[in-house]
Amino acid sequence: MTIQPVKGTRDFYPREMAVHNWIVDGWKKISLRNGFEEYDGPIFEYLKMYQVKSGDEIVEQLFSLTDRGGRDLALRPEMTPTLARMVNQQINSLPKPIKWFSVPRLFRAERPQKGRLREFFQWNIDIIGVDDVLADAEVIFTTIDYLRQVGLTSTDIKVKISSREFLAGFLKSIGIPEEKLGDIYVLLDKSAKLPPGVFEELLREQVPDKTISGKILDFMVEQSIEQVRDLTAPNESTESALENLGNVFNYLESMGVGDFCIFNPGIVRGLAYYTGIVFEVHDAVGELRAICGGGRYDNLLKDFGGPSIPATGMGMGDCVLEILLREKGLLEKQLPAGSIDYFVAYVDESYKNQAIRITMELRSKGCSANFSYKAAKLNKQLKQASDQNARKCIIIGQEIESNQLAVKDMTSGEQKLVNLDEFNA
Ligand code: HAM
Numbered sequence: 001m002t003i004q005p006v007k008g009t010r011d012f013y014p015r016e017m018a019v020h021n022w023i024v025d026g027w028k029k030i031s032l033r034n035g036f037e038e039y040d041g042p043i044f045e046y047l048k049m050y051q052v053k054s055g056d057e058i059v060e061q062l063f064s065l066t067d068r069g070g071r072d073l074a075l076r077p078e079m080t081p082t083l084a085r086m087v088n089q090q091i092n093s094l095p096k097p098i099k100w101f102s103v104p105r106l107f108r109a110e111r112p113q114k115g116r117l118r119e120f121f122q123w124n125i126d127i128i129g130v131d132d133v134l135a136d137a138e139v140i141f142t143t144i145d146y147l148r149q150v151g152l153t154s155t156d157i158k159v160k161i162s163s164r165e166f167l168a169g170f171l172k173s174i175g176i177p178e179e180k181l182g183d184i185y186v187l188l189d190k191s192a193k194l195p196p197g198v199f200e201e202l203l204r205e206q207v208p209d210k211t212i213s214g215k216i217l218d219f220m221v222e223q224s225i226e227q228v229r230d231l232t233a234p235n236e237s238t239e240s241a242l243e244n245l246g247n248v249f250n251y252l253e254s255m256g257v258g259d260f261c262i263f264n265p266g267i268v269r270g271l272a273y274y275t276g277i278v279f280e281v282h283d284a285v286g287e288l289r290a291i292c293g294g295g296r297y298d299n300l301l302k303d304f305g306g307p308s309i310p311a312t313g314m315g316m317g318d319c320v321l322e323i324l325l326r327e328k329g330l331l332e333k334q335l336p337a338g339s340i341d342y343f344v345a346y347v348d349e350s351y352k353n354q355a356i357r358i359t360m361e362l363r364s365k366g367c368s369a370n371f372s373y374k375a376a377k378l379n380k381q382l383k384q385a386s387d388q389n390a391r392k393c394i395i396i397g398q399e400i401e402s403n404q405l406a407v408k409d410m411t412s413g414e415q416k417l418v419n420l421d422e423f424n425a
Helices: 014-033 048-053 056-060 080-089 134-149 164-173 178-193 198-206 210-221 225-231 236-254 319-327 330-334 349-364 378-387 398-402
Strands: 044-046 064-066 072-075 098-102 105-107 119-128 157-163 261-263 277-283 292-296 311-317 342-346 369-371 392-396 404-409 415-419
Touching: 014 098, 014 119, 014 134, 014 319, 044 048, 044 080, 048 056, 048 072, 048 080, 080 098, 080 119, 080 311, 119 134, 134 157, 134 236, 134 277, 134 292, 134 311, 157 164, 157 236, 164 178, 164 210, 164 225, 164 236, 164 277, 178 198, 178 210, 198 210, 210 225, 225 236, 236 261, 236 277, 277 311, 311 319, 319 330, 342 349, 342 378, 349 369, 349 392, 378 392, 398 404
Parallel strands: 157 261, 342 369, 342 392
Antiparallel strands: 044 072, 064 072, 098 119, 105 119, 119 311, 157 277, 277 292, 292 311, 392 404, 404 415
16 A cells, blocks of 8 residues: 555655755745844634634635544644734733744645645744834835845746725725625635636626626726726725825835836735735736735734734745746856765775764764765765765775875865875864
């Protein structure tokens, strides 16, 4: 019987692990240089935590379990509820603003497809305690800072920005009742992923009045903030939403990343808790699913029993990112070669212990080193050294009797005799 890996999961062989580590190291480096501190939480939480505010889609995709004490638990499908719970728990002692990042392993029982798996990693950055959309701009900047660092340009990717606050104001102004907003958001979020015609049909099911559904369709395709402003009768909430949107774009311009950012009213986000600026990063061709997404969620901490405190953040999965980097040829180019400093070979069994001793000495000096387990033919050992990408190979033979080592440079092929006491690893 052969056992297959579970659908939607990945095995990380060393090659894949090297890619994974390179992506995660980049996320961490960029988070730190933008002033975020790392945190983590448990991989499973109480099931009810995700039923409070994440929305039906996430709830339907939960991997849930009952523990031996009869408690209903779920593997985490996202990090934001854990973050809200953790911050609430220590709200009085934590210095504000809170700028935290994390790289959790997440689980969603989605239908596996290109860029979407059932187990994945997601970079999270969040800023808690700042009302000003400057925090939203900093989250977006940090996201771009990473994508730029790995070589993606403003012609490869676009940050599409909109406002849930404005959308809510617009929908209410055309007669959509408050309690229907959640369902409409979920549907609008799917619009770009649905085949042409299907979205319109689903929208008409939700909003049978043709004039109203027509206004929604018009709204989704507008190109500029001015155009969406013209679609709605101005009121206090839509005006403040538009001011916030304008400010975000101004801040992003000042941060030097304006060329990556565009307004797109079609960005709604599927999760229920967003309240203000929302954004997603997409490949410019529009072939792939979103690279990442995020936004402002000013009510989540309160909904979790904490104080009313504003928050904004984003999550970027590793799957679409990796596909895009491969497609652009940016991955292979930047991946550090998995190499060791030394491989220690020996000509016959009588030198084995010397080889072991020298390997251990190299390791104690901080060099990475391997030795041959067998006194195989020298050619075989050299092949092993090159399979392991060793930079140098030390060959131990009779020269060791006169305190000398043969050191072969594996790139140039050059071989020298070096005195043992002069050998500097
Ligand atoms: P989300 O839109 O559900 O947001 O996910 C954000 C990103 O995670 C997606 O754009 C994608 O890169 C990745 N992702 C989601 N599901 C999968 C999957 N099944 N397989 C691979 N990658 C996936 C959130 O999760 C929010 N909690 C983000 C956030 C943080 N908002 C504020 N702070």
